[in-house]
Amino acid sequence: YQRRVHGTPSECLFFFVFNFCFVCKNKSFKMAEIVYMYQKPRREFGRHPEFQESEPEVLIDIHPNLALQDQFLRQDPYETELQCVPELSEVQTNTERIMLKPQGMMHLEGGWPAGVDPTEIENKIKYTKKAEREEGYINSCRALVEPSEKYIKQNNAIDIYEEYFSKYSTDHASEPPSAKTVTVFTDPSPIKRTAAHISWLSDGKRLAVAYCVMKFQGNTEGMSMKSHIWDINNPNAPEMDLVPTSPLTCLEYNPKDAHLIAGGSYNGVVQYWDTRHPVSPVMKSNIDDSHKDPVSDLRWLMSKSGEVLTVSTDGRVLIWDVKKMDKPMENETVVLQPKNNEGGPKGILGGVSLDYDPLVGGPSKYMVGTEQGTTLSCNRRGKSPSDKISQCFNGHHGPVYAVMRNTFFAKYFLTVGDWTARIWMDEIKTPMFMTFYHKSYLTSGVWHPVRPGVFLTSRMDGIMDVWDLLYKQNAPVLSVQVSDYSLHTLKIQQEGRLVAVGGVDGTTSLLEMSSGLTEIARDEKNIIGQMFEREATRDKNLIQRAREAKQKRRKSSSHLRADRDIGNIDEGQLRELGERFMKEVKEEEIYAAKKQEEKRNLWEKILREVDQNGLNLSPEELNAETDTTPGLATSYAPTQDESTN
Numbered sequence: 001y002q003r004r005v006h007g008t009p010s011e012c013l014f015f016f017v018f019n020f021c022f023v024c025k026n027k028s029f030k031m032a033e034i035v036y037m038y039q040k041p042r043r044e045f046g047r048h049p050e051f052q053e054s055e056p057e058v059l060i061d062i063h064p065n066l067a068l069q070d071q072f073l074r075q076d077p078y079e080t081e082l083q084c085v086p087e088l089s090e091v092q093t094n095t096e097r098i099m100l101k102p103q104g105m106m107h108l109e110g111g112w113p114a115g116v117d118p119t120e121i122e123n124k125i126k127y128t129k130k131a132e133r134e135e136g137y138i139n140s141c142r143a144l145v146e147p148s149e150k151y152i153k154q155n156n157a158i159d160i161y162e163e164y165f166s167k168y169s170t171d172h173a174s175e176p177p178s179a180k181t182v183t184v185f186t187d188p189s190p191i192k193r194t195a196a197h198i199s200w201l202s203d204g205k206r207l208a209v210a211y212c213v214m215k216f217q218g219n220t221e222g223m224s225m226k227s228h229i230w231d232i233n234n235p236n237a238p239e240m241d242l243v244p245t246s247p248l249t250c251l252e253y254n255p256k257d258a259h260l261i262a263g264g265s266y267n268g269v270v271q272y273w274d275t276r277h278p279v280s281p282v283m284k285s286n287i288d289d290s291h292k293d294p295v296s297d298l299r300w301l302m303s304k305s306g307e308v309l310t311v312s313t314d315g316r317v318l319i320w321d322v323k324k325m326d327k328p329m330e331n332e333t334v335v336l337q338p339k340n341n342e343g344g345p346k347g348i349l350g351g352v353s354l355d356y357d358p359l360v361g362g363p364s365k366y367m368v369g370t371e372q373g374t375t376l377s378c379n380r381r382g383k384s385p386s387d388k389i390s391q392c393f394n395g396h397h398g399p400v401y402a403v404m405r406n407t408f409f410a411k412y413f414l415t416v417g418d419w420t421a422r423i424w425m426d427e428i429k430t431p432m433f434m435t436f437y438h439k440s441y442l443t444s445g446v447w448h449p450v451r452p453g454v455f456l457t458s459r460m461d462g463i464m465d466v467w468d469l470l471y472k473q474n475a476p477v478l479s480v481q482v483s484d485y486s487l488h489t490l491k492i493q494q495e496g497r498l499v500a501v502g503g504v505d506g507t508t509s510l511l512e513m514s515s516g517l518t519e520i521a522r523d524e525k526n527i528i529g530q531m532f533e534r535e536a537t538r539d540k541n542l543i544q545r546a547r548e549a550k551q552k553r554r555k556s557s558s559h560l561r562a563d564r565d566i567g568n569i570d571e572g573q574l575r576e577l578g579e580r581f582m583k584e585v586k587e588e589e590i591y592a593a594k595k596q597e598e599k600r601n602l603w604e605k606i607l608r609e610v611d612q613n614g615l616n617l618s619p620e621e622l623n624a625e626t627d628t629t630p631g632l633a634t635s636y637a638p639t640q641d642e643s644t645n
């Protein structure tokens with residue numbers, strides 16, 4: 001069937017419906033032809049395009065309006081620019097932030113009839129027994145059993161939590177390492193403060209940040225004293241505020257109780273909060289019995305009552321009992337003055353950083369990094385205060401801003417200071433691994449909690465470096481420009497994927513590392529362990545060789561001192577005299593040998609002449625004969641047999 005339809009879609013639809021009804025009614029297959037003419041002026045469709053060159057023609061001519069001409073000034077010459085493309089402008093808009101706020105909800109027991117008091121257990125039991133005897137209760141239970149039984153059978157038949165490819169693991173070693181910024185937490189204070197310290201909650205969903213101006217006398221009037229707890233999913237506003245009397249320089253979550261958080265202040269006071277009531281500290285120390293300098297670092301100790309370990313640049317390590325926190329514990333104060341620090345600074349050393357992990361180093365051992373570049377290994381079980389400092393490790397040219405034992409190998413630890421990061425062993429006084437000297441100062445560093453050969457460092461030029469000793473030992477595998485300002489501290493999440501980096505401008509950047517940096521490779525632990533053991537053995541051999549050479553030089557110098565006169569003799573003059581004496585002895589020996597040879601030749605000549613002439617001279621006469629040659633008779637006298645012959 002041929003038909004022509006012109007019109008709108010609604011008109012076309014009307015045509016088909018009308019035609020269908022007409023055919024059905026007349027029972028005929030002949031269709032009526034309906035034509036709709038759509039008329040529109042030609043000017044509404046635009047000009048007809050011409051696809052060939054043509055002469056220019058005037059389309060419209062607009063004459064000036066003489067009435068408006070008097071209202072304008074003539075500009076001659078007049079310059080303008082015209083383009084054959086439309087002028088566009090670019091406009092950017094920012095969507096409104098969604099402000100999230102945590103809200104609690106309390107569920108109360110309800111649904112009981114008006115005559116039943118839910119607080120009375122007897123009334124509740126009485127009403128429950130009455131309801132269970134009703135016929136409707138049994139029918140309701142029977143109606144609920146059938147669908148429940150169906151779902152239980154489905155759960156027994158299909159495991160919805162089954163992992164289909166658990167036997168297969170993805171190898172991310174070939175992927176290039178990377179890290180991206182997930183979010184940035186900005187200090188709400190209008191005055192810039194340094195993000196001095198970061199502590200992660202054990203679940204990895206919240207982090208606490210201590211804010212403080214670290215410059216001496218840098219605190220100004222009106223500056224906020226608050227430190228904040230952030231939810232990683234809500235960077236708009238802090239979830240909770242910690243309000244101390246003095247700005248916090250460090251803080252740490254309790255690993256056993258997630259509601260307790262301890263903090264050290266700029267004025268040396270130590271306190272702790274309960275996050276269920278964060279308005280004020282639960283308990284704090286007296287300022288007279290506290291540190292005399294700002295608290296540099298603190299750790300929670302493994303104990304039944306709850307103890308906090310603190311260190312400061314005043315040269316003291318204090319231990320506090322949270323049940324009685326007004327004074328530090330007696331007989332637990334350690335003055336950082338090593339008894340024997342060979343090759344290192346003397347006197348009292350200022351503490352800068354702490355490391356304590358009972359699962360790694362033991363419940364009584366901890367390490368202290370000092371501002372003089374020495375790292376101290378301490379033990380609480382020492383008999384005297386001086387015995388509590390067991391070892392000293394010297395090598396850094398400036399403050400040790402971070403010290404941390406390896407999570408997998410407890411006898412190896414990392415230190416970060418000056419322009420380098422170094423890996424040490426408890427049995428060796430020198431570092432067995434050291435990074436190259438960076439152009440900017442290093443400010444912090446941590447071991448990765450999942451991978452034994454990965455550690456991270458932060459620098460003053462705003463760069464975070466990731467070192468992977470499994471693949472590269474002479475350079476970092478990844479360097480990320482986190483901020484334009486100096487970085488001050490960094491802490492890594494327990495799972496090892498998220499890293500929080502704090503800067504001097506008050507921003508805390510949250511970075512997510514790639515799977516290649518966070519997932520442990522096959523047999524990586526054994527490879528890194530063998531690498532550490534090999535380097536430690538090599539350093540031990542070098543130290544032993546140097547010790548033997550030193551002992552050898554000491555023995556030789558002792559022999560020289562025994563042969564030397566007691567008087568003050570110059571070594572150079574003594575050596576010169578010895579050389580001159582040996583030279584003269586050698587010349588004398590050469591001259592004596594030469595004269596001896598001449599005398600022997602002369603004696604043989606005389607014997608030949610005597611033998612030829614047949615002279616029979618006695619030894620006395622022969623000696624008198626040889627006296628004509630000076631020195632011959634006195635130097636060389638023939639024997640009885642020789643004179644007779």
